[in-house]
Amino acid sequence: MNNNKAIVQDMIKEIQSDRQSISMMEVCGTHTMAIAKSGIKDLLPDNIKLISGPGCPVCVTAQGDIDAVIELVQQQDLILATFGDMMRVPGTRSSLQEARSQGADIRVVYSPMDAVEMARTNPSQEVVFLGIGFETTAPPVGASIEAARAMQVSNFSVLSLHKLVPPALEIIFSDPDIKVDALICPGHVSLVIGLDPYRELVNKYQKPCVITGFDDSDILQGILMILLQFRQQQYRAEIQYRRAVKEDGNPVAQSVLKRIFKEVDTRWRGIGLIPGSGLEIREEYIEFNARYKFNVPDIEDVPIKGCSCGEILTGKISPHDCPLFGSACNPLNPIGPCMVSHEGACAAYYRYTPLRGEIR
Amino acid sequence: MKTDRILMAHGSGGLMSQQLIDDVFKKAWHNPYLDPMMDGALLEFPPGKVVMSTDSFVITPLFFPGGDIGKLSVCGTVNDLLACGARPLYLSAAFIIEEGLPLDDLKKIVLSMADTAKHAGVQLVTGDTKVVEKGSADGVFINTTGVGILSCGIEYRPDRIISGSHIIVTGNMGDHGLSILAQREGLSFDTPAVSDCAALVKTGEALAKYGDKIKCMRDPTRGGLATVLNELAQQSGLGILVQEEKIPISPVVQGACDMLGLDPLYMANEGKMVIVVEADISSQVMNDLRLLDEARETAIIGEVVQEPAAMVLIKTRLGAKRILGMLEGEHVPRIC
Numbered sequence: 001m002n003n004n005k006a007i008v009q010d011m012i013k014e015i016q017s018d019r020q021s022i023s024m025m026e027v028c029g030t031h032t033m034a035i036a037k038s039g040i041k042d043l044l045p046d047n048i049k050l051i052s053g054p055g056c057p058v059c060v061t062a063q064g065d066i067d068a069v070i071e072l073v074q075q076q077d078l079i080l081a082t083f084g085d086m087m088r089v090p091g092t093r094s095s096l097q098e099a100r101s102q103g104a105d106i107r108v109v110y111s112p113m114d115a116v117e118m119a120r121t122n123p124s125q126e127v128v129f130l131g132i133g134f135e136t137t138a139p140p141v142g143a144s145i146e147a148a149r150a151m152q153v154s155n156f157s158v159l160s161l162h163k164l165v166p167p168a169l170e171i172i173f174s175d176p177d178i179k180v181d182a183l184i185c186p187g188h189v190s191l192v193i194g195l196d197p198y199r200e201l202v203n204k205y206q207k208p209c210v211i212t213g214f215d216d217s218d219i220l221q222g223i224l225m226i227l228l229q230f231r232q233q234q235y236r237a238e239i240q241y242r243r244a245v246k247e248d249g250n251p252v253a254q255s256v257l258k259r260i261f262k263e264v265d266t267r268w269r270g271i272g273l274i275p276g277s278g279l280e281i282r283e284e285y286i287e288f289n290a291r292y293k294f295n296v297p298d299i300e301d302v303p304i305k306g307c308s309c310g311e312i313l314t315g316k317i318s319p320h321d322c323p324l325f326g327s328a329c330n331p332l333n334p335i336g337p338c339m340v341s342h343e344g345a346c347a348a349y350y351r352y353t354p355l356r357g358e359i360r
Numbered sequence: 361m362k363t364d365r366i367l368m369a370h371g372s373g374g375l376m377s378q379q380l381i382d383d384v385f386k387k388a389w390h391n392p393y394l395d396p397m398m399d400g401a402l403l404e405f406p407p408g409k410v411v412m413s414t415d416s417f418v419i420t421p422l423f424f425p426g427g428d429i430g431k432l433s434v435c436g437t438v439n440d441l442l443a444c445g446a447r448p449l450y451l452s453a454a455f456i457i458e459e460g461l462p463l464d465d466l467k468k469i470v471l472s473m474a475d476t477a478k479h480a481g482v483q484l485v486t487g488d489t490k491v492v493e494k495g496s497a498d499g500v501f502i503n504t505t506g507v508g509i510l511s512c513g514i515e516y517r518p519d520r521i522i523s524g525s526h527i528i529v530t531g532n533m534g535d536h537g538l539s540i541l542a543q544r545e546g547l548s549f550d551t552p553a554v555s556d557c558a559a560l561v562k563t564g565e566a567l568a569k570y571g572d573k574i575k576c577m578r579d580p581t582r583g584g585l586a587t588v589l590n591e592l593a594q595q596s597g598l599g600i601l602v603q604e605e606k607i608p609i610s611p612v613v614q615g616a617c618d619m620l621g622l623d624p625l626y627m628a629n630e631g632k633m634v635i636v637v638e639a640d641i642s643s644q645v646m647n648d649l650r651l652l653d654e655a656r657e658t659a660i661i662g663e664v665v666q667e668p669a670a671m672v673l674i675k676t677r678l679g680a681k682r683i684l685g686m687l688e689g690e691h692v693p694r695i696c
């Protein structure tokens with residue numbers, strides 16, 4: 001334990017002595033939370049910056065998509081099953097939580113299989129599962145569709161709003177307004193996709209990508225690995241989180257994704273349409289696609305006045321720079337999704353660093 | 361009429377009510393204050409200020425590793441009295457029972473209250489039962505009100521906290537919260553998560569000899585340690601700085617919280633105290649408390665500082681400081 005502590009302190013010293021000016025983006029919301037909680041930002045020298053990225057699935061769900069879901073539950077007689085995080089996310093006028101209080105049948109589940117079971121035991125009711133999340137959550141949703149077919153549960157369907165991380169990273173690297181020199185890549189998503197998608201990014205943009213775990217020492221080591229690449233001026237896709245992530249990812253999960261879903265263009269909140277970044281259910285499984293089954297409308301996003309979540313999600317500004325942060329927008333009365341989600345950048349900043357600069 | 365479940369008739373005030381009171385409550389609790397079965401209890405008090413506290417218990421599940429709603433309803437109110445510096449003496453108990461509750465469950469709960477009260481040295485002196493239709497309550501809700509006496513005359517109050525005081529916690533944080541969560545969500549761990557539910561009478565007794573050097577005490581129940589520290593900082597107008605690595609947390613709670621994305625500092629405790637003491641006695645208090653079964657993991661976790669006022673900071677394992685805020689919204693539903 002003491003040995004470990006000494007190693008961690010050595011890593012902090014080495015990072016603090018680095019003089020390179022580098023902005024790193026932690027892509028994943030779990031990283032944002034872990035970094036805020038451990039106080040790592042407070043230990044970094046001014047020349048090294050950490051920027052929060054778009055890796056919170058709740059935060060990047062398009063506002064129009066939430067409006068469409070609300071319209072669906074209000075106009076059709078069905079049960080909507082969803083992960084709890086989605087309940088409070090604001091659409092244009094309302095949230096699922098409000099829709100439920102007005103009588104819509106919305107139930108929180110912990111796994112898509114709970115929704116299949118709900119459909120099996122309520123054969124006279126349609127059950128729609130709201131598919132939210134990245135490469136991590138999409139495979140179990142795909143597996144639930146296969147299970148529903150095998151069990152002949154025909155009153156179960158999925159509204160897939162799943163998204164893929166690498167196309168969003170491509171946007172981050174290619175946008176000249178976003179100054180990100182390197183990526184701290186998400187541990188959980190990479191468990192599924194492995195190293196290859198990051199290799200492609202590095203080849204194209206010559207910027208380091210390091211798949212990193214979630215402990216304090218993982219994150220420090222990930223930062224050091226990035227600094228080292230800059231010192232050597234050799235840019236690579238690397239894995240810090242070796243105890244969990246394999247180079248080729250999880251082939252079983254990848255094959256479920258391929259069997260059930262196809263890549264489509266989709267809208268991200270605050271970012272807009274990203275080509276090939278969405279997962280839609282394949283025609284072979286169309287009877288499980290709630291979008292076709294219930295003719296779910298395509299609703300355009302109407303920006304929320306004053307909300308800077310889009311710029312925050314792409315690292316253009318920090319939550320502290322948003323005029324609503326902490327005053328009009330706070331965890332009890334969230335205006336934008338980054339404040340709603342437990343892993344949103346604004347929620348993390350609000351909880352752990354509301355008076356940054358004054359607490360040293 | 362023989363029945364193994366609570367019926368609406370048990371709350372009618374008639375024969376079945378009487379039978380329930382005689383067979384279940386009176387048998388388990390009997391003592392000279394309750395036995396006359398009057399509308400109220402006549403109590404005797406030693407000299408000193410009287411302290412009174414009340415709490416309602418709506419926990420689900422009713423039975424959990426380390427306790428049950430009955431034990432909890434006694435410990436909760438006893439600990440609130442202790443936290444004011446009082447010696448707890450008498451408790452009242454009011455039950456709101458859902459029609460259909462198994463009679464055996466009620467008996468178990470009532471006996472558990474008797475055992476816990478005996479251990480805590482308090483008497484259950486008066487009570488009430490109501491029965492509501494199925495669906496209008498969840499098994500049983502219990503309210504207990506307690507009175508105690510401030511025998512040594514020292515009031516434990518946040519306005520007595522001074523800068524430089526030390527913060528002590530009397531054991532591992534988050535055990536109760538995790539035990540309830542695990543039970544409710546059907547999670548199982550290699551080491552079972554057991555609630556710390558306990559009446560901390562011995563802790564109260566051990567502190568008495570330190571007189572006014574004990575400044576304030578709170579039990580970190582709902583909202584956990586972080587919430588109590590914030591209350592103390594706001595009410596005293598002083599700052600609190602705690603060291604993350606000094607805060608005792610069992611490996612099972614830490615591991616489960618890491619996995620579930622929860623923070624043990626916001627998880628409920630039902631058998632722990634947060635004590636603010638003058639710095640020169642903190643080591644001695646810690647050593648005294650560690651001798652008690654209920655407080656073996658006692659630790660000094662931080663200190664009271666002048667600045668930043670009314671705020672709690674935590675020094676993380678890495679040596680960085682960050683704010684330790686209040687709990688916003690719901691962490692885990694219905695844990696007490």
